[in-house]
Structures are given as C-alpha cells and as structure tokens.
Amino acid sequence: MKKNWYEEKINKFSSIGGYQKPELNPDALKLDSNENYVIPKQFQNDIISSARKNSDVREYPLGGVERLIQMISKFIKIHSSMIGVGNGSDQILDLILSNFASKQTKVLTSNPTFGFFEERCKLYSIPLIAIPFSSNMKLNIKDFVKQSKNADILYLDSPNNPTGFQFSKNELQKLVKSFNGLVIIDEAYVEFGDYSLSSIVKTQENLIVVQTLSKSFGLAGLRLGYFIANKKFTDVFMNVLQYPYPLSTITIESGILALEKSKIMKDAVDNIKIERKRIIDNLRKYDTFEVFDSKANFVLFDAHGAYKRVYLALAEQGISIRKLGKIGNHQGCLRVTIGTKEMNSKFLLAIRDLLE
Numbered sequence: 001m002k003k004n005w006y007e008e009k010i011n012k013f014s015s016i017g018g019y020q021k022p023e024l025n026p027d028a029l030k031l032d033s034n035e036n037y038v039i040p041k042q043f044q045n046d047i048i049s050s051a052r053k054n055s056d057v058r059e060y061p062l063g064g065v066e067r068l069i070q071m072i073s074k075f076i077k078i079h080s081s082m083i084g085v086g087n088g089s090d091q092i093l094d095l096i097l098s099n100f101a102s103k104q105t106k107v108l109t110s111n112p113t114f115g116f117f118e119e120r121c122k123l124y125s126i127p128l129i130a131i132p133f134s135s136n137m138k139l140n141i142k143d144f145v146k147q148s149k150n151a152d153i154l155y156l157d158s159p160n161n162p163t164g165f166q167f168s169k170n171e172l173q174k175l176v177k178s179f180n181g182l183v184i185i186d187e188a189y190v191e192f193g194d195y196s197l198s199s200i201v202k203t204q205e206n207l208i209v210v211q212t213l214s215k216s217f218g219l220a221g222l223r224l225g226y227f228i229a230n231k232k233f234t235d236v237f238m239n240v241l242q243y244p245y246p247l248s249t250i251t252i253e254s255g256i257l258a259l260e261k262s263k264i265m266k267d268a269v270d271n272i273k274i275e276r277k278r279i280i281d282n283l284r285k286y287d288t289f290e291v292f293d294s295k296a297n298f299v300l301f302d303a304h305g306a307y308k309r310v311y312l313a314l315a316e317q318g319i320s321i322r323k324l325g326k327i328g329n330h331q332g333c334l335r336v337t338i339g340t341k342e343m344n345s346k347f348l349l350a351i352r353d354l355l356e
C-alpha cells in the first residue's frame, strides 16, 4: 500500500469544512447558540458540587448510565428499556447516521434543517431530499408525504432549528405512521413547543425520538442527550454501537440531580416562553423586519437588506446573535436566542437605538 494512501481521504474531509461554530467572544451577551441563561447559575453550581461529592473519577462509571436511565425513565414516564443516552444528542444522531445510513440511503428532511445533522450527512456522503420552507417559514406536510416513497430515513427537528417551526401533532403523527423506513424526530427544543412524539414510540417500531438536557435544563456544556426507541434498537445502540462508557461520572451524577429538580427547569421554560412573545411582539413593530412564529427558545427574523448592518451594530455593542442570511426567498435572516429578561431588554434596546 502507498505510504500516503490516506491523503485523498484527508483532502476530501478538509473540503467539507465542518460545522461552523459561532465566534468566541468571552465578553459578549451570548444570544447566538440557543443556550439557556434563564435557569439560575445556582442550579448548576448545586448539582455539580453535589455530583463531585458523589463521584470517584479514579473509577469507570460502572452502573452509572443505568441509574441515569432509570431517572430519565421516571422523568419522561417511559420504560427504561426504551431509553438510551449519548454525549449530547449530537453524538446519538452521529452514531445513528454512521451505522444505519450510507450513500445508498436517502434522508428526507427540511431545508433548512439542524446544521450539524446536515454536515454529518455530507461527511458520510448520505444524499438528502430537502423540502424547502414556504415564505412564511412553514412546511407543507403534503410535500413530505409525496417524497416519502423516495426516502429511507425521515429526519425532522421538531421544533425546527433555525425557524422555530413545529408541525401540528396530528400532521406529524400521520406522516411518521405512513413513513416506510427509519424515522428520527429530534426534539432538542421540545419543552418550548406544543407536544412530544415520545409516547407513540411504544406503538411505532421505526421511530427514534431524540431529546437533550442542553436546552431546557441549561446544561449544554455537560453534553447529555438521550433517545426513546423500541427495545431492540435501544439494546443494540447501547450495547454494540455506543461506547462502553459514553458519559463522564460527573455528567451522569449531575444529570441525575438535574432531573430530580425538574421543577426549576419548568419554571425557566415558562419564563422563556413569556419572553419569546415579548421579543416577537417588539420586533414586529419594525417594518424592516419580518418576524416568524417560534415554538423554540429562539426567534428567526428576516432583516432583509439591513441584516448585515443589524448584525454588526449588535456585535459592536457586544451582543452576539446568529447571522444566517438566505433562507428560501428570505435574504437576510437572523436568529436570536431568548435570554434572561435583562439580556432581552438589552437586545431590544440596541435594536431600538439602531432603527428609531
């Protein structure tokens, strides 16, 4: 074999580029990554210091994942044999794609869809059939039904990142039931939306629902995701595909403690929903913007020709939001995460100063 046989692969990978992380600016008001600052910092301090006391990191976390799964089972009221975990839901999605999909399996999804998922499909050369959003940032279920027969995997983030759109439960349920292949419903933002499909997994053998503690619990840095699927898939995933110790001891213990305090999460989510409405109502006062409804912890708006100016003006004031640009026939899309009341007020004030 040639000495540099691997160079072609490296060149192929480097041409893909990878997932674009937002710029790191330690002083910025971070409204760019759909993180949750509403949940009090004290919540994390408490669980992490208790987790530290319960942990002996000289040891592998034998039995830890099993205890965590019992706790998730209690939290979502689904049998533990149908629950698996991963190092963030990113890792769960990656393991499903790398083991179940290939150049031959077509994935039906929306355009846009979750950026990381799309990047992973590129990496594994998995072809996508991507249904575009309409000009009012909604999806038409009929387009998905029509394309279903051409696809092997259906992936939808529900609610969708970056639009905040969620199908009605009835529509999505019908689509999932009629789809003849593997269905992945990514519910990273489910707590901010109208419903979850997790309860139909019991009767829907081909369905995997993925959830996370990153958004609603404000634990993005802990990297803790989980999924709900039929027992056979769950067994294979956890015993064969997943690493023997996917989560650190600190993550496991912190996750258990966080789930015990889910009331704090629910209060934060209620707060975020109220603030989401305030941001939408305020942004809608400006003719410059077209603001879309959202079922997630962020809001997408089209600032048209002004979007670069708005983005830069906010950045100059230390407010970081996500610049997305063109989505369908919308040329200047920006996405802002819902932060604390104070953070949101700073954002709205900066917008007012710029536009009034």
Ligand SMILES: Cc1ncc(COP(=O)(O)O)c(C=O)c1O
Binding pocket: 033, 034, 087, 088, 089, 090, 091, 114, 157, 160, 161, 186, 188, 189, 211, 212, 213, 214, 220, 223, 224, 225
């Ligand atoms: C739709 C969607 N799925 C999954 C994730 C990743 O979640 P995790 O932090 O659990 O990897 C995100 C994060 O932005 C997301 O937007």
